[in-house]
Amino acid sequence: MCPDSQLVSTYYDKELDQRWSGEIKSHIAGCDKCGIQVSKYQEMSKLLGSCRVPGEQEMKLRVLGVIERRRKVEYHEVFWKKHLAVSVPVLMGAAALMIIFFAGILMGFFPSQTRDSQVVEEIRTHSIGINVQVINLEDAAAYILADDSGFDLLITIPSNETLSVNGEPQLIREADYKRGQ
């Protein structure tokens, strides 16, 4: 008695249990009808394997085109959220360049001030700032008498005469001045 055709198909697909598969195999070897059925399954498999899907290449290109367009749109839409893989040395180098850049901008904004202050500092090398706390004029006078540094010119009047204030200080042109008048 021949097995069911569905069972033969299952055998051909190698999906039967090994015990049943052996019995079906021995039956097919001695049965022409079942052997013809298995031969039909083999021819059908060969035919399906050799067939090409109509328009397969065009369909493939069309799908790839759609994927490419979607990729470009997504790239522009989420640019600021994009994660870049940057190595640490490159990141540190970029940070150092940014610091140099902003330092350069600051130097460019205040060149004249720094330049003038440097010049003044060079010229005042012999000058000493007076920073003393005094509580009365006697202390101030004592300090003035004691410290001669910080002056370009020091003059001592070789006279024992007592000097006094003779009115308002004046600054006049020599042409407008005649001594004693």
Place this chain on the structure above:
Amino acid sequence: MKHLLSGISLLFFVTFCIAAQSDDFDIKDIEGKKLSVNLNTRLLGTENETVWHMESTNLTISGEAVKVKLKGENLVLIANITPYLNPDNTIFLVAKGEIFLSDSDDSEEVKYYTTLQSLPVEDGEKVIFFPLGMAYDSNSNFYSIEMEIQVLSAEYGDGQANKE
């Protein structure tokens, strides 16, 4: 990665340009502002005659004071002579005077006077500063001090410093 390198190169170039602009300092900027201040400090007697005098020359730049300290028997005078060079080569002269004065040797009282005088002058023009005031009366029985100031710019030339 190419965009990152391009951005870094651009930053470096801009920084270099800015740094190049800030390094154009030239000492000749100072040379043009060099000023010579000639001082003739005189002590005048009771008859307004010159009892003693001292001449000196100090170099400075526009806006930087020549600081003079003058010690007498009973006073200390500090004078700051500051010339400002105008763009038209005229000079604005500022004289600041501070006086610490005691009336007598045995007096413990010290008087303090201060003054600030200014005058626009020509290059090489002489002016006179009276820090203690002017003695108009020839019969006044006291001594006085006058400081003759002459400011010469660098263009005026050192050879004309003694020009009357």
